[in-house]
Amino acid sequence: MIRLAIQAKGRLNEESVEMLAEAGISVEQSKRKLLSRSEDFPLEILYLRDDDIPQAVSMGVADIGIVGLNEVLENELEVEVIHKLGFGKCRLSLAIPKGDEYTGLEYFNSKRIATSYPVILKRYFEQKGIVPEIHKIAGSVEIAPTVGMADAIFDIVSTGGTLISNGLREVERVISSEAVLISGKALEEDKLLIVRQLISRFEAVERSKGKKYMLMNIPENRLKEATSILPGVKSPTVLPLAQSGWCSLHAVVSENDLWSKIEQLKLIGAEDILVLSLEKMIP
Ligand code: PRP
Numbered sequence: 001m002i003r004l005a006i007q008a009k010g011r012l013n014e015e016s017v018e019m020l021a022e023a024g025i026s027v028e029q030s031k032r033k034l035l036s037r038s039e040d041f042p043l044e045i046l047y048l049r050d051d052d053i054p055q056a057v058s059m060g061v062a063d064i065g066i067v068g069l070n071e072v073l074e075n076e077l078e079v080e081v082i083h084k085l086g087f088g089k090c091r092l093s094l095a096i097p098k099g100d101e102y103t104g105l106e107y108f109n110s111k112r113i114a115t116s117y118p119v120i121l122k123r124y125f126e127q128k129g130i131v132p133e134i135h136k137i138a139g140s141v142e143i144a145p146t147v148g149m150a151d152a153i154f155d156i157v158s159t160g161g162t163l164i165s166n167g168l169r170e171v172e173r174v175i176s177s178e179a180v181l182i183s184g185k186a187l188e189e190d191k192l193l194i195v196r197q198l199i200s201r202f203e204a205v206e207r208s209k210g211k212k213y214m215l216m217n218i219p220e221n222r223l224k225e226a227t228s229i230l231p232g233v234k235s236p237t238v239l240p241l242a243q244s245g246w247c248s249l250h251a252v253v254s255e256n257d258l259w260s261k262i263e264q265l266k267l268i269g270a271e272d273i274l275v276l277s278l279e280k281m282i283p
């Protein structure tokens with residue numbers, strides 16, 4: 001049994017639970033229950049505030065955790081990023097009142113900057129040789145310039161909607177972040193085995209994202225061209241058909257390329273093309 005810490009509420013909570021569900025791990029969700037057990041995987045979930053997750057993992061209260069990379073970098077604790085999860089993508093940016101003229105980083109010299117991420121920001125400005133006044137506030141950072149608490153802010157930006165609603169303009173992207181799986185000090189062998197199984201399930205989910213399964217009938221003499229249209233495929237499956245001179249070709253394609261591939265395949269005689277959704281890809 002391993003204990004995984006995830007965010008109790010907020011964006012990463014929903015996406016973490018969804019990722020677990022896609023990996024075949026269901027967890028009981030209740031607003032009041034802060035610890036729950038999965039019925040179908042040796043996993044216990046501990047629901048915490050996101051900024052407490054690195055500490056819980058470094059102390060061994062939880063074996064692993066799902067948290068934004070921004071929290072890992074801010075907390076500077078002894079945790080290791082063991083897998084990038086690809087969801088919860090955002091950036092940590094500097095933003096100023098939209099009417100202010102911005103000529104470069106010197107703008108921030110002696111300026112008051114409100115942020116919940118003072119460690120990351122201090123490190124960044126030290127490298128750049130700029131000396132602002134950094135003020136730590138726990139939340140509602142974007143309102144600080146309007147109410148006179150700060151001249152600028154440093155915070156998470158995802159869609160940019162919060163900045164716009166608060167009359168701010170993003171001027172510097174400092175770091176990119178996404179949800180990551182972290183682990184603390186060396187885990188015992190039985191726990192490591194479970195963590196490896198978990199990561200392998202996550203990878204199967206990630207691999208199938210944005211992918212489709214295609215089947216088509218193709219004249220045998222065009223098979224070579226068909227396989228060159230599907231370059232991402234290591235070895236497409238080719239099955240004989242009852243009708244001589246024809247075969248059935250199966251391949252996995254990226255959703256982005258789907259229509260262009262279909263058009264190219266039709267030009268070389270592909271018929272009866274079926275496109276199916278892909279659940280999991282396990283190598
Ligand atoms: C974060 C962040 C911003 C907002 C930016 O808050 O603090 O306020 O997202 O997102 P946007 O660019 O899509 O508008 P979040 O809603 O995650 O909650 P928090 O207050 O707990 O940080």
